[in-house]
Amino acid sequence: MINLIWLVMILVGIILAGIKGQPEIVTQAVFQAAQTAVKYALELIGVMSLWLGLMKVAEEAGLIKLFARILRPFTKLLFPSVPQEHPAMGLILMNFSANLLGLGNAATPFGLKAMQELQTLNPNKQVASAAMCTFLAMNTSSITLLPATIIGIRIAAGSGNPTEIIGTTLFATTVGMTIALLTDGLMRHLRKS
Amino acid sequence: MEKIIYEVSRWAIPGLIFFILLYGSLRRVKVYECFVKGAKEGFGLAVRIIPFLVAMMMAVSIFRQAGVIGLIERSCGDFFSFIHLPPDILPLAIMRPLSGGAALGITAELINTHGADSYLGRLASTMQGSTDTTFFILAVYFGSVGISKYRYSLGVGLLADVISFAASVYIVSKVFG
Numbered sequence: 001m002i003n004l005i006w007l008v009m010i011l012v013g014i015i016l017a018g019i020k021g022q023p024e025i026v027t028q029a030v031f032q033a034a035q036t037a038v039k040y041a042l043e044l045i046g047v048m049s050l051w052l053g054l055m056k057v058a059e060e061a062g063l064i065k066l067f068a069r070i071l072r073p074f075t076k077l078l079f080p081s082v083p084q085e086h087p088a089m090g091l092i093l094m095n096f097s098a099n100l101l102g103l104g105n106a107a108t109p110f111g112l113k114a115m116q117e118l119q120t121l122n123p124n125k126q127v128a129s130a131a132m133c134t135f136l137a138m139n140t141s142s143i144t145l146l147p148a149t150i151i152g153i154r155i156a157a158g159s160g161n162p163t164e165i166i167g168t169t170l171f172a173t174t175v176g177m178t179i180a181l182l183t184d185g186l187m188r189h190l191r192k193s
Numbered sequence: 194m195e196k197i198i199y200e201v202s203r204w205a206i207p208g209l210i211f212f213i214l215l216y217g218s219l220r221r222v223k224v225y226e227c228f229v230k231g232a233k234e235g236f237g238l239a240v241r242i243i244p245f246l247v248a249m250m251m252a253v254s255i256f257r258q259a260g261v262i263g264l265i266e267r268s269c270g271d272f273f274s275f276i277h278l279p280p281d282i283l284p285l286a287i288m289r290p291l292s293g294g295a296a297l298g299i300t301a302e303l304i305n306t307h308g309a310d311s312y313l314g315r316l317a318s319t320m321q322g323s324t325d326t327t328f329f330i331l332a333v334y335f336g337s338v339g340i341s342k343y344r345y346s347l348g349v350g351l352l353a354d355v356i357s358f359a360a361s362v363y364i365v366s367k368v369f370g
Contacts, residue, residue, distance in 0.1 A: 001347050002331075006252050013255035016264060025258045033254035037246035041239045049235030054213050056231020057224055061217040101202040106209075112238055112337045119338040126342055128335060133346040136334060140327040141353040146198045147322030153301050154318060159309030164369075165318040171364045172323035176357030180349055187345040 044108070051109030055091070064090035078138075078181070079131050081121070088117035092135055099142040111139060130188045137184040141177040145170070238337055245336025249328055253291045262287055278362065279313055285320055290327040290354045297321065315369055319361040324354050 017025045058064050067090035068075070075082070075089045082088055091114035098107035114135065122129040128136075147169055154162035217224050256262075262284045270280035281303065289296045303317040327350035331343055 002343050005347070006248070009252040009256040009261075012261055013252075013257075013259035016261055017255075017259040020260070026255055029254040029258040030251050033250040034247050036254075037250045038243055041243045041246060044242070045236050045239040047235075048239050049232040052234050052238070053228035053230075053232035054210060057217040057222055057227045058213045059231075060222045060227050061213070061220040063213065063216055098205075101198075101205050103202060103205060106206065108333070109235075111334060115334050115338050116238075119340075125338075126340060128340050128342060128344045128346055132335075132340070133344060133349065136331060136346050137349045137353065139334070140325050140330050140350040141357065142325045144322055146202060147318075148202075149297065150300065150318045150322050153297075153304055154309040154314075157304045157309040157314070159314075162309065165315055165322070168315070168319040168361065168364045168368055169322040172319055172357045172360040175360035176324055176353045179356040180353035183349050183352055184345075187349065191345070 047105050048109050048112070051106060052113060055110070055113055059087060064094075066090075067093055078134055081129070082118070082131050083121075086117065086121070088114050088121070088131075091117060092138075096138065096143075099139070100145055102144050102146050102148050111135075130191075133188070134181070134184050137180040138177065141173065141180040143170070143173045143177055241339065242333050242336045245332045249332040250292075253295075253328065257288070257292070257295060279316075281307075281313055282316055282320070285317055286358050289320065289324060289358075290351060291329075293326040293329060296326070312365070312369065316361060316365045319365050320358060323361055324357045327351060327354055 013029075014023075014026050017023055055064070064087045065085055068085050068087065071089060071093055072084055075092070076084065079089065079092075091110050095107050095110035095114055098104075098110055115132065118129060118132050118135065119125065121131070146166065150165065150169075151162050154165070214224055217227070265287060266280060266283050269283065273280045273283060285296060285299045285303065288299055300317045300321040304314045307313040309315075309318070327347070331347060331350065335341070335343060
């Protein structure tokens, strides 16, 4: 599916730019994109190092395992294939909490570390495991309690009540995540049988 | 309620660093050495993501710069009006799963053009906050462990985006009439 979508996006874009008689749009777009990608990765190095350092301390102190143990009833349901006290569970929770609080800078390192832990349990290293799919279903439909950036934009635009969208956002995101997790569970069962 | 959430997010990071380091030292972890050992992995991880990011951003960039969204807006605009949806929201709905930065730009533009307290302004605000950038997250997260076969996770992520979008339309119409 990703192969097809990727291909279609590129081909349709190039054809459209061609019809418009402006193929140089594409040239500019690809080089700019390549640079932006590397810039993002470079900026990530600092925050990644910071959080991975802290996570190592938390791990050696036994904090992450403790976290995983407290959450056992909840995670047993969502991640049946992951051993109960596996550090991945603690990291997934940290990622979820960081997203909840709108701390994107911390959420990504927790999430990537969780992926690393899940990968150690994955029998086929090139193919996504069921637990990874569940984690990402949870992550892409992320619940945020305080959409700070949008509230900022609304304040700047002179809104009479900039925070009035918190309730509607929470409703939409909860519906989205529920459907994502249900579909993921269904797919997991369908693929197994 | 909003105050409490705001205060919690303000204190979360300092509190977490304080707590982890204190707990670690109480458990006799050599905190400094241990931190450095963990931080070493940061570089490799960030670099591993680059090929996946380049591939993803290249496609999104061509798609966007060539004006594909304008084309979709023109061809599906009538259908959108028919189901009582403002066609102006369409670019945001398409861009949201593809690029966080671009979606935020569209949201800001919608809010500034139509007003933050208009139907469109509220709908755009709700939609922007209710999902995340599915393509980008999959590329980064799977990329960091070298996985290129995403199985059904892209489908699940996109379905969640569509459902969140529909739920936004429903709740904004219902609450703000």
